[in-house]
Amino acid sequence: MRGNPQEASAGPKTLLERVGxxxxxxxxxxxxxxxxxxxxxxxxxxxxxxxxxxxxDTALITVLATRSKRYIRRxxxxxRATYGKDLNKLIxxxxxxxxxxxxxxxxxxxxxxxxxxxxxxxxxxxxxxEALIEFLVGRSPARVK
Numbered sequence: 454m455r456g457n458p459q460e461a462s463a464g465p466k467t468l469l470e471r472v473g474x475x476x477x478x479x480x481x482x483x484x485x486x487x488x489x490x491x492x493x494x495x496x497x498x499x500x501x502x503x504x505x506x507x508x509x510d511t512a513l514i515t516v517l518a519t520r521s522k523r524y525i526r527r528x529x530x531x532x533r534a535t536y537g538k539d540l541n542k543l544i545x546x547x548x549x550x551x552x553x554x555x556x557x558x559x560x561x562x563x564x565x566x567x568x569x570x571x572x573x574x575x576x577x578x579x580x581x582x583e584a585l586i587e588f589l590v591g592r593s594p595a596r597v598k
Contacts, residue, residue, distance in 0.1 A: 468488055469485060469488050469489070472484045472485055472488060473485065485497075490531075492524070492527045492528055492531045493531050493535065495516055495520075495528045495531075496528050496531040496532040496535055496536070497535070498512065498516050499513065499516055499517070499528065499532060499540065500532070500536060502516065503543055503544075503547050508547055508548060510552070513556070514556075516528075517556065517559045517560065518559060522562065522563060525559060525560055526562065528540070529541070529560060540560055541557060541560050541561060544556045544557060544560060545557065554569075554573070557569065558570070563596070567588070567592070567596070570584065570588060571585070571588060574588070
């Protein structure tokens with residue numbers, strides 16, 4: 454038998470584990486990205502964008518803004534399953550200002566985004582009538598209900 458006897462007794466490794474242990478750098482990242490399921494890879498990409506000092510805004514917008522709400526929901530579920538954290542809460546903690554609101558609108562389901570928009574329009578003194586009008590006119594009657 455060839456190779457390390459301890460590796461043979463540990464059982465067979467998955468392809469992802471083998472690539473992770475036998476490659477490095479950008480080649481490793483590229484190979485792992487090709488092996489993972491697309492929603493798992495995108496959840497991994499989002500994690501990469503949000504970890505460490507600062508946020509990779511360009512990459513985060515590229516991942517989230519180019520996907521449908523349904524697909525983003527799959528990414529958020531995969532993120533929770535893989536990393537045990539809520540993607541919306543993480544975005545809320547890692548970003549700020551209008552950028553935070555934009556990303557939350559992208560990540561939240563449509564009904565929650567609508568509620569958040571109405572909440573922002575009516576927050577503080579007075580009401581932002583333009584936002585309420587845009588909300589009411591820009592949505593179907595069924596969605597407004």
